[in-house]
Amino acid sequence: MIIAIDGPAGSGKSAVAAELARTLGITHLDTGAMYRAVAWEAMKLSVIDQPAAVTAIAQQASLEIDCTVEPAVVLLNGVDVTCAIRFPEVTRVTYCAADNPDVRAELVRRQRIIASRLESVVTEGRDQGTVAFPDAEFKFFIDAQPGERARRRVHQLQLKGITESYERVLEEILVRDKRDRSRSVGPLKPASDAIIIDSSEMDLSEVTVLLAQLIRAEDKNV
Ligand code: DC
Secondary structure (H helix, E strand, O other): OEEEEEOOOOOOHHHHHHHHHHHHOOEEEEOHHHHHHHHHHHHHOOOOOOHHHHHHHHHHOOEEEEOOOOOOEEEEOOEEOOOHHHOHHHHHHOHHHHOOHHHHHHHHHHHHHHHHOOOOEEEEEOOHHHHHOOOOOEEEEEEOOHHHHHHHHHHHHHHOOOOOOHHHHHHHHHHHHHHHHHOOOOOOOOOOOOEEEEOOOOOHHHHHHHHHHHHHHHOOOO
8 A cells, every 4th residue: 555645845744654654554755865865975976966967876876765764764875874864955955856857767766666565655755646656545745834834844953953043944945845846847746636734733643643544534454
């Protein structure tokens, strides 16, 4: 069973996907980590502004994601980049991987391989219900007001010991929204058959409980 969750930055979809996977006893796949890992390597090699080189990284790097632990451990060419890919410097350039259609094709291919090896998965990103898994049994699009998303992101960063101002995070969220929604391949948008949830006034557990209820109402075996 594939449960696809899409939504913009800071919507809470990653936390909800992780919690939902735990609730249902299935695996969580964070596809944003894959784009971040490719961008991290391209940054390290100083080729982030060279699309062909970024594509080569996506196609040739060994990218292992251990989804059995939370948060997933991400190994790129054997190097543990789990923490490094979350730094704001990486977040700011990940669009160089995400906007590249060849990188997207390769990472979607890898996502399908990962999912095919699992009995059930909660997969989360921007294009999971639209491009990667159009036949997913369940599709959700989690949204929230930009101000609330910025507040949540500042809090998440604080928990990791990273200080960023609310104003800067909000501005970056608005820039990322525009970029994510307008990219020509795999843009951020709800699938036509996705259930859209505005989580602005809901907390993590309320959204998770709602999703689990909706899934169990359709599928009595989970
Ligand atoms: O969800 P996140 O913030 O970790 O995503 C990091 C970046 O990757 C973000 O710029 C959007 C992009 N992304 C994407 O284009 N498609 C996905 N399936 C997942 C993430």
